[in-house]
Amino acid sequence: MLAAAFLADAANAGTAQAQNRQEQQRTKRIADEARPGAAPVDLTPTERRALLKAADGRSSATAGALKLGAKEKLVPKDVSKDADGTVHTRYDRTFAGLPVLGGDLVVHTRGESRTVNRATSARISVPTTEPAVAAATAKKTALSAAKAEGDTQGRADGAPRLVVWAADGTPALAWEAVVTGVQDNGSPSELHVITDATTGRKLREFQTVRSAVGHGQLNGRVDIDTTRNGDVFELYDGVRNHKTYDMNGSGGEGEEDTTTLFTDGDDVWGDGLPGNRQTAAVDAAYGAKETWDYYHETFGRNGIADDGRETSSRVHYGDSVSAAFWDDGCFCMTYGDGENNERPLTSLDVAAHEMSHGVTSNTAGLDYEGESGGLNEATSDILGTSVEFYAANPNDPGDYLIGEEIDVNGDGTPLRHMDKPSKDGFSQDYWTPETKDLDPHYSSGVANHFFYLLSEGSGAKTVNGVAYDSPTYDNLPVPGIGIQNAQKIWYRALTTYMTSTTDYEGARTATLQAAADLFGRTSGTYEAVGDSWAAVNVGPRFVDGIAFTQPADQTDAVGQPAELRIVAAGSAAGDLSYSATGLPDGLSVDAASGLISGLPAKAGDFTPTVTVSNASGQSDRKSFAWTVIPSGGDFFVNPTDLAIPAEGDPVESPLLVTGRTGSAPTALEVSVDIVHSYRGALEIDLVGPSGAAYRLKDANSRDDENDVHETYTVDASAEPAEGTWKLRVRQKFLVGSGSIDSWKLTF
Template sequence: MKKSFVTTTVATAAIAATALATIATSGAQAATQSASGAGSDRAGAAIAAARAHGAAFGFDQDQSLTTRSVATDQDGTTHVRLDRTFKGLPVVGGDLVVHTDKAGAWKGVNAASTSVRVASTTPTVAPAAAASTAARSVDFTVSTSRPTLAVYAMDGPARLVWKTQVDGVGAHGEPAGTAVFVDARSGAVVDHWATEINDAGTGNSLYLGTVTLQTTPSGGQWQLVDGTRGGARTEDGNNGSTSSTTGTLFTDADNAWGTGSNSNRQTAAVDADFGVGATWDFYKNTFGRNGIKNDGKGARSLVHVGTNWVNASWSDTCFCMRYGDGDGVSYGPLVSLDVAGHEMTHGVTSATAGLAYRRESGGLNESTSDVMGTMVEFTAATAGDPGDYLIGERFALGNAKPLRYMDQPSKDGASANCWSKSVGTLDVHYSSGVGNHLFYLLSEGSGAKTLNGVSYNSPTCNGSTVTGIGRDAAARIWYRALTTYWTSSTSYAGARAGMLSAATDLYGAGSAQYAATATAWSAVGVN
């Protein structure tokens, strides 16, 4: 018998934490995605067009293309995201987006790299040696290391590399993972970036009051499984390993969850579950996106992870989020609205542009999560946690401060307000300041302002005055750039180009939104 899904009102008091070859398209509004049927036909047409125009992104007879996703605008313009191989080897930084018109004719390409050819695909460095080098390059306890050959084309001349996934446990017990690329002919480390994305310092639930959850009846009880949002489920991590991928599903006899006190283990689960639902609804209602991967499948949330763990994380491997309980001194449980939106957005970014978690693309990855996490908070419009441009403000205890300030990122003591040549050398949580500042200026403008009781005073890097276009328009431009124009190696300069193309698609090249996008990027030093 088909099970029904029950809506319940729950008492709680705590929730909510390139080488760029660009040709602008036009007439784009909402896009739909497909992996079969018409989508397959469009993908085939795009691949044919790409082969015919291979000079635009360095494509030749030794390469092949595979489809990652297909998006079609209302006017028939299609955007096909592709990955490529060279002589059968995957190309790191070889991704691209091909744009075709409704008849399948070429309109342009955004490519992460235009040079992927290597002189030889025969390594001189043994895989075991590459694995050992990769293991020595990380600063956490290593548990596994598995090398595979690939072509690295993110920066400079393409190189044959051993791509090694190094997994383990960090200094504070958190899950740690790094992709390390070792030159297969010289043995030197070429690049590396995190694959387990941990975002420190969020929590302090207990402030949303009564919320509504979607639960599933089973065996005379209810489960914290949301059948209306892809079967998303919330589990108790039982304060076990921060690397754990399984927990105990929360169940309840009367469908009234939590008490509003952190002493009740269900309370944090209510917070996380509501945050996942609010994020799902934001993406669905705003962009028509059906879940993180746009495939209708919900993710898992594990709360009460680790002991005194002041962190929250997203993992593509388990397609899950993990939330720590905080240290109880500076931070409470890490289950706030902006954190849920932030972590789920890492999954969206992975499923779309795949922004590499290093240098400027890594900062843009983190900024994307801050931007969309902030939008989740604003669109949820809860009385207990009204929207703001602060990250992590609700779960800070005592004299602890927000983790990040989008109007003036440097207020945290480490983040960058403005772009410079050295931005890419910063930790990605600090280089994200450039994107965060851009989004605030584009949304609200420069100067002093008070919103929902929070005072802001955003400066510009060039002394200009910026007039905002509103956060909804700014978010639409950002999302379209993410899903349509950005690739794995997109820098802040590439982000600007992609957002101008997106603004053209959505509002027109002569629109106020286009002009404001250009002005705001200049105001953070990206011209």
Template sequence: MKRVTLAASTTCLALAVVAPLSAHAASHNERAAAPAARASVAAEKARISDMSAALHLGAGETLSVKSIVQDRDGTSHVRYERTFNGLRVVGGDFIAHRNARGAVAGTSGRAAVAVASVSPSLTKSAASAKASARELRSAATTSELVVLVTDHGPRLAYDVLTTGVRADQTPSRLHTFVDARNGKVLDSWDEIADGTGHGVHVGDVELATSGAAPSYSLTNPTTGAHTTDLNGATKGTGTLFTDADDVWGNGSTTDRQSAAVDAQYGADKTYDYYNEVLGRAGIWDTGKGAPSRVHYGNAYVNAFWDGTQMTYGDGINNANPLTAIDVAGHEMSHGVTENTAGLVYRGDAGGLNEATSDIFGTAVEWHAGNVSDPGDYLIGEEINIRGDGKPLRYMDQPSKDGRSRDCWDTTVKRLDPHYSSGPLNHWFYLASEGSGAKTVNGVAYNSPTCDGSTVAGVGRDVAEKVWYRALSVYLTKRSDYPAARDAAVKAAKDLYGAGSAQSVGVANAFSAIGVPQQSETP
């Protein structure tokens, strides 16, 4: 492994000292946040019949194990997907929580999945016609008969997947669910969650590269993460960046390597954060890194991290790459969400999904400690998306962007996920720093509360760990904000103990964004 200094896109920024993550004395319950021993998926598969009987699942329901989280005290949390009479159940995922003896102590996210018949009245071609996405170019469509769990119960439906390119040049994998009886469109969401912006400013950084003269490659030899150039394409493998002297880029977009440096740095720092802070070895928790694929001549940066694709689109300025540290962490965190709770990209769940990426993108930025892009509670402050020098989103008061909500109510689910993310972003800031006016790491904030209360923060490191445990252990695909409150309070109790300042602070921050107390109390 070599450590080499690389020039990346930069601007004149005041030198700032990045404050360290807040330190908190860990209670005995915080052991659960340590890297857990990898439970055997094979062993869990062997127990599926017993689990089905213990949960009293109905006839025709079959379980498959998606992932397992095992705490040091022997408690385990097994995430399952379901099929019904051979059909995939969309929204039928749930988590079984077992005590150290293996008995089921509770579940999260269970729902009825049985439908009267799995014989459709509608043909696949008719369903595809109903779901036609005319706004997508170069579109290709496939249809799969599934059981869709809705707010009104399970429905036999076609999952019509339309892949193509949107008008703003970003790729799309649009799922449209069409009732297999009457042809009504029941639901839809896009599989590709996209960030927006242009420009990145990480300065001169050190990266681990591979190879030897005259052929070095921009590949991390430990994780395998590497960066390739798509050269104008919107998909494909791209061309691996190589160099003769192991000095990459010139600090400006006149050299395509500069963008590659930024992308590789973002991928490495995101991996480091999850591995070092949360004990998760990559998106799939496999210990492998991922390639970051860069194209900026046609306004694209595609990040492929540990096998999952995220896409950055930029329809404003084609000259600059989009690889700010928090944006890179944001996009790659969509892959973590997909491989944990799998929050769908619509309704409350879509807002929780988008805010989760904002939370961990922010966490990556703080953890990176880069003086050219220091940690803050602003999203995309480096990319100047509107040309006015303002950030894309504000976590202390999300409504400052003109579209996001500060407070949750039942109408938030109607918003685009980029704006329904506001209340959870607000929760994260309040839980981290508390309410009112203050300056943190050189940036002034003033965070109000929705109930007029004064909230004391429990620290950013606590809020990060609590939300990660909520995401990985308790939330499911269609969780809403009230479910998120219960999940976070329960996660805080797991980590820091019932009645702890941390669990009380987490609950108070949810009350402060308008989410009332549910079944779980501090």
């Protein structure tokens, strides 16, 4: 009994110690100082133009150094410079003179060192730049897409332009058509529709006017800057190059805009009531002032585009319009007057959120769809919240609630909650495979939750009088680093490392790199960034200085190229090293990069163990299953799963044939196993080593069965037997989803 009691006491003590450690971690605050060398330099407009001009002058040499194709050219878009001399140049790309959408990249140079972040790793090339589909067809597709979105007033904004679409899949020649109109909340619409110029399929659509919806709230008595012009004062802030206009109820429901610059005789503006037209103008001017000051004082940014250009705010838009939005076209913010024209949407967080969309479009240019769309919305929430903390307005103190002043729900609750996004009933607390399919306002929850955890840490706490209780995906605590450091990390990641196609995995990589730049890879801040992402189910936590992502189980075939990159990050000094035991025969791991590759030599079931070690002697190891199936001789098989995009570019699954001489047979058997919910949507080809395609199956809208499990016979005698064969699968209709499970050639 005594021994049992002793063991029980020891167990209880161990549990108590673990609970104490978790409590210490929950309440811990990391207070690292940012490295001065990584701070952004406040460039004058002249210095910025000079850097862009220099980048343009060496763009051909840069393209060559990056091994771009002969028809590709780089066009400098933006540039920033660190105190240590590192220059970050953001480029757009063209191919044969055509804009490449999704081809943007950022080049980081310091001395002779050069690194690059790319929106796509695909080689930019298209077979022809002559469209098979007329521009008029693309225009019709775009107008139909706008109508389907509820825009009954949509009209084409000029003729479609020919582009290369590279945002996903294989680059394709495409038309980009723009339809302007009115969104269902009353704000303007500028819908971009991408149509394949070869097949006529719609590839993508995205909205470029970002809007917020709700009822406005004033900011109270505030200071604004004006300019005297003769006998009157104009609501023109000359310090920040910003003007505030009265739209006089114009602009809604497709009307032409009519704007008048606000003026006043005694330089005392508004009375705090919505009946006075100047009141909304004061709040708009104040929001622009605080947002401009925040970006300038925190990051040295000279306005929204960092070039000092004029911006404007426009109030009293339309009639009872409950919307506010940023528009890159006019480089302006526009505010409706809300329900019954009594509640202008001019609160500080709305202004800062929407103007931050302008910062995003002039830096990373995050696409407004999929996971990058969620990151776009989250960036405005994150930086808008940071402006609110910066302004320290007693009428609207800083908090982690989005739109708490506009009462969009009609019951006093916020539009979004950063500490637990699911409180709104729609947003996600944690990443899932479905995140990419959500509206960007809801998929933003993953990044919003990350930012809150990084700033304040998990668990219950009160900030500026607001109570929060933030959970984590793995039920483990994370410490906070403070919003001042968290915002620096996010801004640097956005402006320096993110591109138009960055997803959540890419955002984790970008913020880790930003943390390493600002605070060092051996800092507690660096680990806090990784652990905060793990807390929202993006990547692993750090354990003993190593964040090691569990490798997925693998299936490959004898003689077929196999490759797996081990993903890990280290927070200790020095580089990580990789080793492995139990790999299939023929495979090996590169000790420096963690890349496992080779040609499996023997069939069987293997259980490799990969060990990741740092220079301090700490290590982590993970095991996984690797199955190698027979292949070679008379038959060759590719067992690797490959997802099939919905109504997009085809996917190709390669198969290497070796050890056979002469030509392929006249009766080559092609066995195909595809798991799919609507096989009628699938068009399947065999592609020989010569590049010639052999049709195996046509799409058939009347075939509504699932899956494809068929063996086809092809006369392939015109092909050499040896070489790389491919199974090409295209989903021609939007209905259905699935993947290639495996396929086989029998000679």
